[in-house]
Amino acid sequence: MNEQTLLVLGLLKAQSQHGYQINEFIERNLSRMTDMKKATAYAILERLCKGGYVRVHTEQEGNRPVRKVYSITHSGEEQFMALLRINLSTAGRMTIAGDMGLMFLDHLPLSEGLECLTARLKQVEVQLEAFNQPLTHEGLGVNLTLEHQHMLLQAEQVWLTAVLQRLQSEFLTMLNLKPVVVSGSLAE
Amino acid sequence: MNEQTLLVLGLLKAQSQHGYQINEFIERNLSRMTDMKKATAYAILERLCKGGYVRVHTEQEGNRPVRKVYSITHSGEEQFMALLRINLSTAGRMTIAGDMGLMFLDHLPLSEGLECLTARLKQVEVQLEAFNQPLTHEGLGVNLTLEHQHMLLQAEQVWLTAVLQRLQSEFLTMLNLKPVVVSGSLAE
DNA sequence: CCTATTATAATCAGAATTGACTAATAAAGC
DNA sequence: GCTTTATTAGTCAATTCTGATTATAATAGG
Numbered sequence: 535m536n537e538q539t540l541l542v543l544g545l546l547k548a549q550s551q552h553g554y555q556i557n558e559f560i561e562r563n564l565s566r567m568t569d570m571k572k573a574t575a576y577a578i579l580e581r582l583c584k585g586g587y588v589r590v591h592t593e594q595e596g597n598r599p600v601r602k603v604y605s606i607t608h609s610g611e612e613q614f615m616a617l618l619r620i621n622l623s624t625a626g627r628m629t630i631a632g633d634m635g636l637m638f639l640d641h642l643p644l645s646e647g648l649e650c651l652t653a654r655l656k657q658v659e660v661q662l663e664a665f666n667q668p669l670t671h672e673g674l675g676v677n678l679t680l681e682h683q684h685m686l687l688q689a690e691q692v693w694l695t696a697v698l699q700r701l702q703s704e705f706l707t708m709l710n711l712k713p714v715v716v717s718g719s720l721a722e
Numbered sequence: 723m724n725e726q727t728l729l730v731l732g733l734l735k736a737q738s739q740h741g742y743q744i745n746e747f748i749e750r751n752l753s754r755m756t757d758m759k760k761a762t763a764y765a766i767l768e769r770l771c772k773g774g775y776v777r778v779h780t781e782q783e784g785n786r787p788v789r790k791v792y793s794i795t796h797s798g799e800e801q802f803m804a805l806l807r808i809n810l811s812t813a814g815r816m817t818i819a820g821d822m823g824l825m826f827l828d829h830l831p832l833s834e835g836l837e838c839l840t841a842r843l844k845q846v847e848v849q850l851e852a853f854n855q856p857l858t859h860e861g862l863g864v865n866l867t868l869e870h871q872h873m874l875l876q877a878e879q880v881w882l883t884a885v886l887q888r889l890q891s892e893f894l895t896m897l898n899l900k901p902v903v904v905s906g907s908l909a910e
Numbered sequence: 911c912c913t914a915t916t917a918t919a920a921t922c923a924g925a926a927t928t929g930a931c932t933a934a935t936a937a938a939g940c
Numbered sequence: 941g942c943t944t945t946a947t948t949a950g951t952c953a954a955t956t957c958t959g960a961t962t963a964t965a966a967t968a969g970g
Contacts, residue, residue, distance in 0.1 A: 537822040544826050554949045567821055571928050576950070581926090599934055601949065618826050622838035625845040626819025628874045633755055634725040635809030636870060638732050639863030642806065650810035657813040675827030678885060682824060686816045689877040697866060742919045759958050764920065769956090787964060789919065 535613075538570050540621055542578050543606060543614040546588055550605040553579055566683060579604055587613050630690070644705050648698065655694045662687050723801075726758050728809055730766050731794060731802040734776060738793040741767055754871060767792055775801050818878070832893050836886065843882045850875050 541564070545556050556579075557572045579602075582588040587610035594600045606614070632654070639647050665684045671677055729752070733744055744767075745760045767790075770776040775798035782788045794802070820842070827835050853872045859865055 537819065540822050540826070544822075544829075547829075552949075554947095558948090566815070567817060567825065569815060573928055573930095573951080574926080577926070577928095597935090599949070614826075615829070618823055618829060619834075619838060621820060621823030622827065622830070622835065623841035624820060625842045625849065625878070627754070627757060628818055628846075628849070628871055628878060629755060630816055630818070630874065631725065631814025632809060632812060633867050633870060634728050634732075635806055637755065637863050637867045638728070638806050639810065639866060640861050641732075641735075641803070641863075642810070646807075647810065650807060653811035654813045658816075661813065661816070673828050675825050675829075678827060679821050679825045682821060682881065683816055685877065685881050686818065686874070689873065690813070690816060693870065693873050740919075742917095746918090760919095761921080761958055761960095762956080765956070765958090785965085787919070 535617060537621065538568065538574065539578055539582070540614065540617040541568060541570070542575060542582065543587065543610055543617065546604055546606040547611060547614055550603055552593070552601040552603045554601070567679070582610065586610075630686075644701065644708065648701055648705060651694060651698055651701070655691065655698065658687060658691050658694060662691060723805060725809065726756065726762065727766055727770070728802065728805040729756060729758070730763060730770065731775065731798055731805065734792055734794040735799060735802055738791055740781070740789040740791045742789070755867070770798065774798075818874075832889065832896065836889055836893060839882060839886055839889070843879065843886065846875060846879050846882060850879060 541560070542556065545551065545559060551559075553572075553576050557575050560568065560570065560575070579588065583590055583604070587607060588604045589607050590602050590604055592600045593603045635650075642650070662684075665680070665687070669677065669680055729748070730744065733739065733747060739747075741760075741764050745763050748756065748758065748763070767776065771778055771792070775795060776792045777795050778790050778792055780788045781791045823838075830838070850872075853868070853875070857865065857868055
């Protein structure tokens, strides 16, 4: 019973759907929110079913193979609200994937660390560009979520840029203190 | 082969250890970095062993029960560096746990949403207080990591505060537009 | 000195997750 | 009209993770 369950219940609350539909929606619209894999969604649907939070009925369109359509039950709606309250009032760990590497930065020569972090910054900037598209205003919550992620990405960009600058100047200082003596270049 | 593996390899690179030792260290010093459970660490150690990245030998102190002590191999060191480079140069998804609830904020009455987010803000502030202790300067990477998490928490605090203010004023507007008529209170 | 509690060290069964695969239909290309 | 590719819909075995539990030793309390 976690964030993913909340998501699936929330989608079923909006409308009854079959697994594939849910997965498509997540992939197309919510890839920024979760990296849940398709098989996981099916597993969650099964669990919800067993717990009585959703109900299944099979459906067939034309002569296409049958599909399992899931609908949320009353108990499911209650569960959704409970999970929602918990999730909203809890501040999870504030760890963006990638802090582990940062912790071991010292194991790499500074110059290589700089390269790596530069690559990371570039990725952050690519992700930021996606926010330049006009944001379709869908509802209070969804907009807040987008705004939240945009804010965090920006903070990350600013920080990474500053860190890179610091490390770069440290790198230059190192070069001056322990200069590589190129024949005759500094002498005269 | 992920962040957790990088962590375990990194700890073994510093010194050979047994599982319990690793878990203690993580719990005491790195609880902010990961919420990996103890059994997971043992599982990772086993996998690393099977892959030839670490080597085991049993040890017995006094008449205490034997312990399995793990040491990193050459192959393990290489793997560590490879994982480190990947981790450092990749910007993972920027989702702090809790965005899912935010997305469904609309399903709660505004007043309750305010309560929940206020609770969340309080937790962020508690987490922030932990950073007021003088930070023991251990190494470039570790310090950067702490600084990073501090920065993100602060950004979160600022944002949450602003959001709460906006929602509060929206809430007040709502009350004015659709006021609850208390007998005679406004009439005269 | 005996008992209760805490610390040490780890295992294991069960739950959650995911990569790889299946299988049918529809659409596109020639 | 026939073959190839893409889309739809999902299953399953293998991997990964974790809560519960075990077992011994040390320490504290009375």
